[in-house]
Amino acid sequence: MELAAKYNAAEVEDKWYAYWLKHKFFHSEPDEREPYTIVIPPPNVTGILHMGHVLNNTLNDVLIRNARMHGKNACWVPGTDHASIATESKVVAKLKAMGISKDDLTREEFLKYAWEWKEEHGGIILKQLRKLGASCDWDRTRFTMEPALSEAVINTFVYFYKKGWIYKGVRMVNWDPEALTAVSDDEVIHKDTKSHFYHLRYYISDGQGNPTDKYLVIATTRPETIMADAAICVNPNDERHHWLRGKKVLIPLINREIPVIEDDYVEMDFGTGCLKVTPAHDVHDYEIGLRHNLEVLDIIDEHGKLNEKARILVGEDRFVARKKIVKMLEEAGNLEKVEEYTSPVGYSERTNAVIEPRLSAQWFLKMDTLAKMALETVESGRTKFIPEKYVNTYRHWMENARDWCISRQLWWGQRIPAYYLPDGRYVVEATPEAALEAAKAICPDIKKEDLRQDEDVLDTWFSSWLWPISVFDPELPGHPDHQPNKDLAYYYPTSDLVTGPDIIFFWVARMIMAGEEFMGREPFSNVYFTGIVRDKIGRKMSKTLGNSPNPLDLIETYGADAVRIGMLLCSSAGNDIFYDEAQIKQGAAFCNKIWNSYRLVKGFTVDETVAQTPAAAAAIRWFDAKLSDTVAQVEDHYRKFRISDALMAIYKLFWDDYCAWYLEAIKPAFGQPVDKATYDATLGYFEALLKLIHPVMPFITEELWQNMEERKEGETIMYARTPAAKPFDPQVLVNFELAEEAVNGARGIRNQKNIAPKETLELKVKGDFPTEVIPVIEKMGNVTVEKVADFSEKQGVGFMVRTYEMFVALNGLVNVEEEIAKLEKDLAYQQKFLAGVRGKLSNERFVAHAPAAVIENERKKESDSLSKIESLESQLKALRNS
């Protein structure tokens, strides 16, 4: 079959992916082999592939393919996450575009739309992963809201409730007025935001509710909340404000009377030292309110608009109200001054809306015991973090974990299985039937229709924390006494988890908690944290910046293998990734290099009667050792999750060692055949290289592996065993390196003197140079090599290969002055170096303290240096006499 001069990725990738699917090569079933398991970090069901996914899933795929080729039963479970807030807000937006408001729909109607949306857009991202070559076991695809997994979530809720770890409480929560739900502390991003510091006068009341002419000044960034003020608070140690003790002041505009109280919370040197206390709209104020038994007056509704309790500006959005009230305060003479001010403001991670602290009833899961268990898992090393530094972050969070607010005021998600009796009491059961039974125990006459289920759904992480368990056995979570099914027993704990450090608490920590609670052990052995993908100049990839390329376009242009290489090349473990398209081009170039080396090998004609050349024999001996050497390094890199280092080692083995040295050394002259032994070895090495690189470049390797010989239907490189490192003689590597350096020396001279590559040079070597690699030097350098006791020619260029002196005679081509100058420079350097070494050796304390091996090495440096100096001097002498 004729091979094109350039590798065309687009042509082969779809073909082989279809082939892999057809033969279910990605599918895994428990058997007697050692399992290797990865669960995918489930992307949002309605998500679209971005560069972060490309990085993460490339790494996952490399690990899983590598394990497969090591003979393990590799299983990569794919799936998607229902992503409550993200998905619901997308559905709401779509309905809005259709002219439908969520408020006009019943829960059932809304969910119908949501499921339609999910069917339409859900799993696009999984299709996209196929383009990347991901070898997921698609038969095991899971969705966090599929019936079985939802059941698992409900069961765990009931389990923890009955254990007494889930409780309902009124808390100040982070309210997202756009998504209309509470979000957890972790989903709030604090950003420094420019605002204003308004200094407001509160006049002292005369006791009858009338203002006197005395006043105090408070500083606030939120003047629209003054109507909810419950007190003015000063520090008890602040003498400036002692005159206020026992006084009452009037809230501007509405003239409501509130007391002045004292609390240590107030910082004396911040603002004016007077704090307006608004328990309903600030976390700290709420706590002060609790201590001083203050009234809680909630004047902002769920949409962030002022309600009728505010008395003024009713129905206005909080930010509009702020502008308006400032004007009103100014007109009323209460505005003393306005300062520019930058303060941290919380934003919703999902909607970017400014978070409104809001009091509401929420469900919480106690974290103390779970956090303690999960900390131990990592501290004991049963789960390892790579890089290790994340253990610190993890520990800090675990030691300070606050109870987890698990309720969300949404419809898309698992509905909380709490059922309210008409009198407000409630029962928690997995099904309405069980709930009715439980309710009857409290209230015998109760009927099914009297029960009302809680309106809220559970936080998405409350389902994804079960992922490593529930994808295999959804029956188990919530029923830790159940025997794990066959799959769970075999695949759990999973081997490695690859994810971003941004979800270490959301997801990783909580999976560990669930794993310990329900399985009694860690959910994975290693967590490899990738960096964040940034653009060339270090900015995060984002839609708004438009600096994020579409991975599918890149795959189309350069091929999936090139994209995978490009991502891995720049992803040293634990660092952020600076994405640069140049790296993908490098990947494409590598594909092409592999392709062309195959064209060369494939183009050889074999003649069984031809004898093997000595150069080929030497090259084979060397490459055999080199391959083993590199395989051992690659294994080590994989063990340490140094994927980019593993890739680079193979890259250099393929390009520099195999193509640039090995193939050139064994390559017959144009039109000549190659002997059988060399051909077989060459093809064998090529296959070994394909296998080595297959986890990183699955497509081109399958294409070429299939092309190498007639393969049977159903054969694949995917299940070939990766080459194993064999013991080798390190001297073989050293000898070949000597040859390489000799060739480089000769080539250097050629380059310098502008001698055509076709002109054969005479290279003389002094000393006992290893004979076996001499044919390689002759072939690669286009030289004849002669071992001599002394150089007879005067005119020429000498150079050193380690301790061997070499000389190329060049009558008439040498500029004596130049050569002398060059040699003198080398000589000066050597003399300085020698002086340094001798300085060390003559230092008694060095000789006394340093280990023998180090001293021995210094002595070797000394003698090597001496012989180099000697050589340089004799060359100089010869040149000067010429």
Add this chain to the structure above:
RNA sequence: GGAAGAUUAGCUCAGCUGGUUUAGAGCACCUGCCUUACAAGCAGGGGGUCGACGGUUCGAAUCCGCCAUCUUCCACCA
């Protein structure tokens, strides 16, 4: 404000418990080549007082202290 990590060639990074490193790699750069596998290529080449300053040591990119800069995480003063 607290914590963790980083700082090595133009860029991205190796360099693990101090001495086989006279500081390396890939890319980029410069010079010469369309040499019948490959110009997405081949051959050759230049480039770093290892962030600053102290200390420990016979010996420091490597260990310690301090400073500077950067990144991330946590907390957050109305």
